[in-house]
Amino acid sequence: MTLTVPAHAPDARDKPAGRIRQKNEEAILAAAEEEFARHGFKGTSMNTIAQNVGLPKANLHYYFGNKLGLYTAVLSNILELWDGTFNTLGPGDDPAEALAGYIRAKMEFSRRYPLASRIFAMEIISGGECLTAHFNQDYRSWFRGRAAVFEGWIAAGRMDPVDPVHLIFLLWGSTQHYADFATQIGLVTGRKRLSKQDFAAATENLVRIILKGCGLTPPAA
Known part of the structure; x- marks a missing residue:
């Protein structure tokens, strides 16, 4: 996939x-x-x-x-990208291919749109008041539907038993880290900015680590 x-x-x-x-x-x-x-x-x-x-x-x-409308539009833009990509995962997909594809897409978002990701992170850290309308009952139902895809794969023996909710949190946190904490990464690695090649290497590392933790064989990039 x-x-x-x-x-x-x-x-x-x-x-x-x-x-x-x-x-x-x-x-x-x-x-x-x-x-x-x-x-x-x-x-x-x-x-x-x-x-x-x-x-x-x-x-x-x-x-x-007004300013709030513009700020909300910026937040909505990145959420639509993230959530739209997650929507493509389905019960009939190969778990390894689907997870690897999702991780690669999310990392590409972090590379291409780091500012929007950081704005979202700052909003969440400050309490997420401007996202209350987004994270409503419909969103929670959508989230449960996403978790159900993983539950189906697990029940069918297609991947190891893991908690789908925490797996999703891991997927979100690990991929968004490369945008939200780019300054820390730069200070640790001694680089002003990660190159496209650096992102590619980091992406494939995440694919291997996460998929192996799910009992899956990482597909070729």
Whole structure:
């Protein structure tokens, strides 16, 4: 099973006005990620984001309503990427192929979108007030459905018995670590930034460690 990493933006619109709006929204979201990751929600100014993106402040309010709306959009973007990728795992998949594909996709998100991941981490650490609506009963039902996929594989003897909930936490934490704690990794390794090759090596290490812990043989990259 091969997972692809979707674009970190909405689909293109057909009409010229729609394409202009999409371009503006993408530029605003990118500038917002930079500011929210550097200063947090409270320390970020809509004026600064507008200046950085080269648009009037009124445009930001037109597209996103207010600062909270923009902040929520940044959080929603990364959650849609993460959750959308997790949705592709199904009972009929080969567990080793599916898990390896998911780990590789999540690590690619950490490499390509580290700022959004850090903003999410900061929001969770601060109490997750802005994510209350997201983590509702529907989300908990969705999460149980994801855990049920692993339970099915275990019941069928296709992987070793492990607690699916804690396995999911391990998958999330280990892959997001490379975005959220990039500074610590850099200080320990003596590198300013991990290269694409570094990420590839780290990814395959995670694949081997996690899959072997589940009694699975890691598939070739």
